[in-house]
Amino acid sequence: MTLARLILREIRHRKTNFALSVLGAVIAVAVVLATLGSLRAYDRQTEAVVDQMEEATKSEMAKLEDEIRKSMKGLGFNLFIFPAGQDMGEVYSEGFASKTMPEAYVTKLAESGVVTVNHLLPSLTKKLEWPEQKRTVILIGVRGEVPIAFRKPKAPIIDPVAPGELVLGYELHRSLGLEKGDPVTFMGKNFKVSDTYEARGSKDDITLWMNLGECQAMLGMQEKINAIQALECNCATVDRLGEIRTELMEILPDTQIIETQSTALARAEARNQASATAKAQIEAKKEQRALLRAEREKLAGWLLPVVALVSMIWIGLLAFINVRERLPEIGILRAIGVKGRTILGAFLGRAILAGLVGGIIGAVIAEFVRLPSMDSGLIIETGEWIAAISAAPVLAALAAWLPSLAAAQRDPAEVLRYD
Amino acid sequence: MSQSTNTALDEASADTEIRPPVLSISEVAKQYRTTEGTVQAIDHVSLSLEPGDFVALHGPSGCGKSTLLLMAGALLSPDSGTIAISGENPYALGAEARAAFRANRVGFVFQQFHLIPFLDVLDNVLVGELAGTLPHGEFRERARELLDRFQLGHRLHHVPSKLSIGEQQRVALARAFLRSPSLILADEPTGNLDAENAAIILEHLGDFAASGEGAVLMVTHDDRAKAVAGRSVEMRGGRLV
Numbered sequence A: 001m002t003l004a005r006l007i008l009r010e011i012r013h014r015k016t017n018f019a020l021s022v023l024g025a026v027i028a029v030a031v032v033l034a035t036l037g038s039l040r041a042y043d044r045q046t047e048a049v050v051d052q053m054e055e056a057t058k059s060e061m062a063k064l065e066d067e068i069r070k071s072m073k074g075l076g077f078n079l080f081i082f083p084a085g086q087d088m089g090e091v092y093s094e095g096f097a098s099k100t101m102p103e104a105y106v107t108k109l110a111e112s113g114v115v116t117v118n119h120l121l122p123s124l125t126k127k128l129e130w131p132e133q134k135r136t137v138i139l140i141g142v143r144g145e146v147p148i149a150f151r152k153p154k155a156p157i158i159d160p161v162a163p164g165e166l167v168l169g170y171e172l173h174r175s176l177g178l179e180k181g182d183p184v185t186f187m188g189k190n191f192k193v194s195d196t197y198e199a200r201g202s203k204d205d206i207t208l209w210m211n212l213g214e215c216q217a218m219l220g221m222q223e224k225i226n227a228i229q230a231l232e233c234n235c236a237t238v239d240r241l242g243e244i245r246t247e248l249m250e251i252l253p254d255t256q257i258i259e260t261q262s263t264a265l266a267r268a269e270a271r272n273q274a275s276a277t278a279k280a281q282i283e284a285k286k287e288q289r290a291l292l293r294a295e296r297e298k299l300a301g302w303l304l305p306v307v308a309l310v311s312m313i314w315i316g317l318l319a320f321i322n323v324r325e326r327l328p329e330i331g332i333l334r335a336i337g338v339k340g341r342t343i344l345g346a347f348l349g350r351a352i353l354a355g356l357v358g359g360i361i362g363a364v365i366a367e368f369v370r371l372p373s374m375d376s377g378l379i380i381e382t383g384e385w386i387a388a389i390s391a392a393p394v395l396a397a398l399a400a401w402l403p404s405l406a407a408a409q410r411d412p413a414e415v416l417r418y419d
Numbered sequence B: 001m002s003q004s005t006n007t008a009l010d011e012a013s014a015d016t017e018i019r020p021p022v023l024s025i026s027e028v029a030k031q032y033r034t035t036e037g038t039v040q041a042i043d044h045v046s047l048s049l050e051p052g053d054f055v056a057l058h059g060p061s062g063c064g065k066s067t068l069l070l071m072a073g074a075l076l077s078p079d080s081g082t083i084a085i086s087g088e089n090p091y092a093l094g095a096e097a098r099a100a101f102r103a104n105r106v107g108f109v110f111q112q113f114h115l116i117p118f119l120d121v122l123d124n125v126l127v128g129e130l131a132g133t134l135p136h137g138e139f140r141e142r143a144r145e146l147l148d149r150f151q152l153g154h155r156l157h158h159v160p161s162k163l164s165i166g167e168q169q170r171v172a173l174a175r176a177f178l179r180s181p182s183l184i185l186a187d188e189p190t191g192n193l194d195a196e197n198a199a200i201i202l203e204h205l206g207d208f209a210a211s212g213e214g215a216v217l218m219v220t221h222d223d224r225a226k227a228v229a230g231r232s233v234e235m236r237g238g239r240l241v
């Protein structure tokens, strides 16, 4: 005969009391684990939602960026740097400047470490008569984009025109019947048509593009340019132009800068806007979910102790009933010399067993809980499983402590005297 | 018996060649205090049982028989006077030591049997093992032997509710004998039994006393029981008359 045998036989005999004690532990452990598990599942869900939103924003931004890059090719630049003395009235009426500045400015700018502008494109423009054709044309000498020294050289946005070649605007090649590859004479010099442009409905249609060096030599304006086109960087601040001016004036004090509206800029701004909106949306989502989580946490904060306490009271009450039912048994055991602490062990052992069995069943139930608001199950960490399953018998023993102690200290004479 | 008390006894008998009385009650008094007042349950009682004694204690209801028995069994401490079992005062011991003392010296039999309802016959006899002091399994053979002797060898794995009351009291008797006590205290052991079963119980109690292993103090109203006992004492109002 052992204490364990006594405990097990008694449990088999009074199944209902034991089953109800187990139920108390089952409910407590299942509720505690389900609450913790759903809080974590909620956090995971939040992470997933935010990740998904961030991913979507990133790809949306990349798409916009790509669109802008493509559109820039055709849409040109939005900053013009002119010599300081250039009359802007002339620029607006003629479409180009007549005053010149050294071509070295562009190199200086490119090597300065400038941050507010991109894609520097120097040009020399002059309205003149095409002597061979007896018609007014705009001649623009261009060279390729001047790479900004400290940035990675990117693919040039505007193709340079090679020496000995000309690019013709729509009106010119159409009226002269010239096509790509045709020879053509300009100011007594032979060129080859390297490209012809579609109609743009602007001065471009009567423009003739030439290699910058060749153009300078032809016009006797060596090392001179009269404009640098640039694209402002996509650093959206309120006083964009102010910032650019401040920076450029330090590098090239002898110039002036104007900004023109361009679709590229509008798109860049739209992109910045979209990015800001998306970020705000993600923040709002995070905030909303954090708020909901805090609410749930608050609920858990009182629910868990209450559930633990109620099931402890429940288990304590059942232990008390069990002790009451077993008074004659306790009396005889004490009479035949069974020690008080063995009696205590019999009752505590029973409670511990109830807690352990209930803890395991409760944990298994928690494992299979699916909440309607979540697509996943509960997310419960190993430590929590272990803590819940090991806390249940300890708390059950605490709950049954007082009734068990009363049983152990019961005076056997009380029970046996009235025989 | 525990080893320490054994040694003490051996030395005592070796020195003097005289065994102390199994039970020695001298000038014992006990009062119960209730809200209605105090009851003098036992009023300066002295009684001595030598090995081999079988004493029947009788008297009207409420005269203090059960109270005396509980005090004799190291379950209820007297207000005054002394009680010694085999020369040792159990009330000088702490609660746990007194429990061990009871386990090894005293066997109880009650009118209501007090069997444990969820244990089978063998386990009911073996609950004495829960008192410890000896390794588990020590008493298995003895339990079977006793149950055989009491004609219960075929019912080892039946629960008490499946037994007749005569059989139930025999299980209780086997439980009392398990650890070979020197003192058997029986409180109206035949009170619930028919004549035939009462006779069986009395015979076994008589055998125990006759063997000289110890002594029996039995509370009884039964005249046949008084006849079986070697000595009969009467109690009235907490005194022996």
Ligand SMILES: Nc1ncnc2c1ncn2[C@@H]1O[C@H](COP(=O)(O)OP(=O)(O)O)[C@@H](O)[C@H]1O
Pocket (backbone or CB within 6 Å): A417, A418, B032, B033, B034, B039, B040, B041, B060, B061, B062, B063, B064, B065, B066, B067, B068
């Ligand atoms: N716990 C108790 N509290 C108060 N009075 C008690 C208690 N137990 C017994 N008595 C009283 O003590 C007296 C002796 O009781 P008891 O020993 O049970 O007598 P008996 O066994 O001879 O019937 C009775 O008057 C009884 O009412």
Ligand SMILES: [Mg+2]
Pocket (backbone or CB within 6 Å): A417, A418, A419, B065, B066, B067
């Ligand atoms: Mg009585």
